[in-house]
Amino acid sequence: MVRTFFVSRPNFDDGTFYMHEYSRELIQHAENEGLKIVDVKGKDVNAKNVIGRLEILKPTIVCLNGHGNAHEYCGHDMRTVINAETAHALKETMTFVRACNCLEDLGTHAVQKGCNAFIGYSVEFLIPISDQYAARPLSDPVAQPVMETSNEVVKKLIDGRTPQEAVTASKKMTNELVKKLLYSKEFAQDLQSRPAVFALVNNASGLGLKTG
Amino acid sequence: MDFDETASELVIARLKAMPPNVKFSIGNHGTYSRDQLIAAVKDRSDVGQAMVEMQLNYLRKMPSLSENLV
Numbered sequence: 551m552v553r554t555f556f557v558s559r560p561n562f563d564d565g566t567f568y569m570h571e572y573s574r575e576l577i578q579h580a581e582n583e584g585l586k587i588v589d590v591k592g593k594d595v596n597a598k599n600v601i602g603r604l605e606i607l608k609p610t611i612v613c614l615n616g617h618g619n620a621h622e623y624c625g626h627d628m629r630t631v632i633n634a635e636t637a638h639a640l641k642e643t644m645t646f647v648r649a650c651n652c653l654e655d656l657g658t659h660a661v662q663k664g665c666n667a668f669i670g671y672s673v674e675f676l677i678p679i680s681d682q683y684a685a686r687p688l689s690d691p692v693a694q695p696v697m698e699t700s701n702e703v704v705k706k707l708i709d710g711r712t713p714q715e716a717v718t719a720s721k722k723m724t725n726e727l728v729k730k731l732l733y734s735k736e737f738a739q740d741l742q743s744r745p746a747v748f749a750l751v752n753n754a755s756g757l758g759l760k761t762g
Numbered sequence: 763m764d765f766d767e768t769a770s771e772l773v774i775a776r777l778k779a780m781p782p783n784v785k786f787s788i789g790n791h792g793t794y795s796r797d798q799l800i801a802a803v804k805d806r807s808d809v810g811q812a813m814v815e816m817q818l819n820y821l822r823k824m825p826s827l828s829e830n831l832v
Contacts, residue, residue: 565787617790628790650789673819674812677787692784741781749786752816755823 555580555708556588556609556643560595560616560626564684568677569615569648571687572697576613576704583708585611595625597636604639611644611707618649621656632656640665644713646703650674657760666762667713669703673756678745692742695727696749703757717759724754770803773817777803788812 557577561570570591577587588607590599595616604612614632617624622633632639637656641664647656653670660668677697683690687697702723706716728750731743777800785795791809794802802810 564793565789568787674789674816679785679787679793681783741779744780745784748820751820751823755819
């Protein structure tokens with residue numbers, strides 16, 4: 551049976567632009583592994599499009615990028631896409647929500663309504679952005695470690711690892727990057743690594759998993 | 763959560779040690795430069811309070827990074 555990878559990636563401010571661009575790597579990885587891709591992006595990331603496609607296509611792995619809070623995941627222009635009432639759309643999926651604070655409340659509702667595993671953050675998801683690279687996120691050396699550690703969650707799920715293994719792999723990668731950055735010459739001299747270390751530790755401290 | 767003056771001063775000092783050419787996207791709060799964050803902490807705005815909480819969380823996690831992250 552062909553597995554399906556569903557990704558939503560709005561693109562209307564700095565943070566969503568970075569997530570939009572770093573999701574390209576996930577789509578490529580899923581294609582390489584033979585998964586069918588469903589890519590909902592930009593202005594199309596709204597409740598109707600996302601919930602409708604989740605219910606019809608029943609993807610195996612779901613990656614929702616954007617903003618959020620404890621109660622909802624938001625798409626284009628901060629409009630609600632998934633909340634407690636519509637969390638049933640994630641039934642029988644392994645879902646990763648790359649947005650702020652969605653883990654505890656939304657994650658709990660999703661699992662209660664049949665989501666196999668809900669991975670998300672219980673903190674604000676921070677992205678450090680270097681002014682010089684703001685138009686080229688994939689070349690931004692400050693953001694790159696932060697985005698790659700969150701991408702690691704989805705890459706491991708695509709590779710067939712369990713949700714717990716995916717979370718552990720992301721945190722292990724964070725540990726290694728933080729240690730590497732702390733001992734770098736840049737950290738001591740030109741300060742550029744400091745925002746990355748701060749964001750890495752913040753995000754990893756809130757990365758977690760809910761399962762049924 | 764409301765933070766005391768000492769915590770705010772500590773966070774402002776830490777923010778001053780960040781490079782001025784790097785900003786932070788903080789979810790639905792928006793994107794803030796280092797100097798805007800310092801002003802937000804001084805003003806005790808919502809994003810300022812969130813930054814204080816994140817910085818204090820960072821300081822709590824760092825000493826035992828290996829145990830806490832994995």
